[in-house]
Amino acid sequence: MDTQYTNALTPDILAGMDKSPFSSIDIAAMSDEARELVREQEEYLHQYPVTALWRQATVGSLTRRGGVVSSGRSGGQVVNSSGELVAFSLVGDEVTYPDGSVATIVSGSGSSISSNGKGYALVGSVLSNGDEIISTPQDIAVLCCHAGETMPDDFLIVVAR
Numbered sequence: 445m446d447t448q449y450t451n452a453l454t455p456d457i458l459a460g461m462d463k464s465p466f467s468s469i470d471i472a473a474m475s476d477e478a479r480e481l482v483r484e485q486e487e488y489l490h491q492y493p494v495t496a497l498w499r500q501a502t503v504g505s506l507t508r509r510g511g512v513v514s515s516g517r518s519g520g521q522v523v524n525s526s527g528e529l530v531a532f533s534l535v536g537d538e539v540t541y542p543d544g545s546v547a548t549i550v551s552g553s554g555s556s557i558s559s560n561g562k563g564y565a566l567v568g569s570v571l572s573n574g575d576e577i578i579s580t581p582q583d584i585a586v587l588c589c590h591a592g593e594t595m596p597d598d599f600l601i602v603v604a605r
Contacts, residue, residue, distance in 0.1 A: 447525035448506055448579035451498055451567045461494050461588075492590040498553075498600075500585040501565035501577050502530040509575045511539040511547060518559040524581040532585070533565035535603055539575070547571040554598030556587060568600055 464486060471479055502522060505513040515538045516531025524530045535552040551570045552563030566587065569577045589595055 446504055446581035448581055449499055449525075449567075449583045450579050451496070453494065453497055457497070458494065462489070489590075492592055494588045495591050496589040498566040498568055498587045499580045499583070500553075500587070501533045501549075501567060501569060501580050502582050503533065504530055505533065505565070505567070505577050505580040507539055507571065507575045508578050509541070509573075511541045511571070511575055513549070513565065513577065514538050514540040514546075518564065520559065522582045522584050525583070526581070530581065532559075534559060534562040535565060535569070536562055537565060539571055539577075545573075547573040547575060549577070551600045551602045553587060554601060555596045556599055563598070563603075566600065570600070570602055 464482070466482060471482060474482070500522075501513055502524065503513055503516040504524060507513075513533050516533040517537055518532040518534050520532045521529045522532065533549060535549050537549050539547045539549065541547070548571065549565045549569050550572050552565045554563045557564055565577060567577050567580050571577070
């Protein structure tokens, strides 16, 4: 089974977010404009640390009641913890349960990020049966909220069914 990831903001995750993705060699090879942009971004992240994160759900994400996200119609993919490509899921995609029943994802990222006019499903998204996505097999794609920021009004709000 794939490793699953939650929205827990652990010290290890925070430490990783504080680390620049660029080596000193990378930065030295950048233009002055690019180096200034990197410096500004690092300063912003130092002043306004991440206070919350939401991982994007994919096919293979799990729910509190034992369901598995079974469709991903975003058109985008990511590598999961087993090294396989899996599709990102959107509001409207489905979750299948061991008994064969199916529920629909009814809340997501809203206007913060969307595809084909639909928000992305997230760890924390609610389903049509009241269940909730609790983990995802990918640890790359996340939405972050920084100190002093708020998420859009339609973030994780149930959309009309």
